[in-house]
């Protein structure tokens with residue numbers, strides 16, 4: 001095990017026209033072996049997101065183009081995590097729901113080499129902080145398949161950290177997703193007061 005070193009700040013900023021006004025600077029995080037820099041993605045990061053999604057195997061991997069476009073248009077509500085050696089090891093994609101302004105977290109992915117060290121939780125917090133800074137969001141939503149225990153745990157812990165509740169509702173079933181896809185349950189988290197979440 002090597003001593004963690006502080007990674008240099010990564011020049012990752014939202015692209016022109018989506019400059020994430022007020023968004024916090026990318027944060028460096030450590031897990032004992034590596035430091036991780038978590039920040040708002042640029043379009044080139046979409047290529048790494050796509051690779052991570054395909055390699056995860058359990059995610060619905062979208063097209064490479066979809067991730068690149070996502071990183072251009074939803075940079076303020078998404079994050080990418082890079083290890084101190086530059087390797088992309090995780091991402092969160094999210095967007096603000098037009099109907100109610102909630103931060104909808106679509107995908108959370110951590111490379112198997114970086115799992116179990118709390119990186120997903122730290123990325124979730126970073127995406128939340130960006131969305132609060134950019135749009136003052138108060139609620140988070142996500143969809144999870146019933147068999148995904150780690151994801152349910154991840155979002156339950158997020159709600160606990162932020163001193164709020166998490167509730168489950170049915171959302172999409174096989175009638176829409178097909179028989180080969182598990183149902184997607186909707187999880188509603190919040191409201192989260194602006195001064196919560198520093199625990």
Ligand SMILES: CC(C)(COP(=O)(O)OP(=O)(O)OC[C@H]1O[C@@H](n2cnc3c(N)ncnc32)[C@H](O)[C@@H]1OP(=O)(O)O)[C@@H](O)C(=O)NCCC(=O)NCCS
Nearest residue numbers: 107108109110115116117118119120121149150151153154
């Ligand atoms: C789900 C995923 C993002 C978690 O990443 P991670 O960085 O390992 O998660 P964390 O270390 O932050 O752990 C979050 C919590 O889940 C728990 N957890 C992790 N794997 C678990 C498992 N297989 N079963 C039950 N709980 C699990 C952790 O113990 C932790 O809870 P704790 O703090 O009480 O110990 C990662 O496993 C992944 O990318 N999976 C494939 C893609 C996926 O399913 N994404 C979610 C749906 S979009």
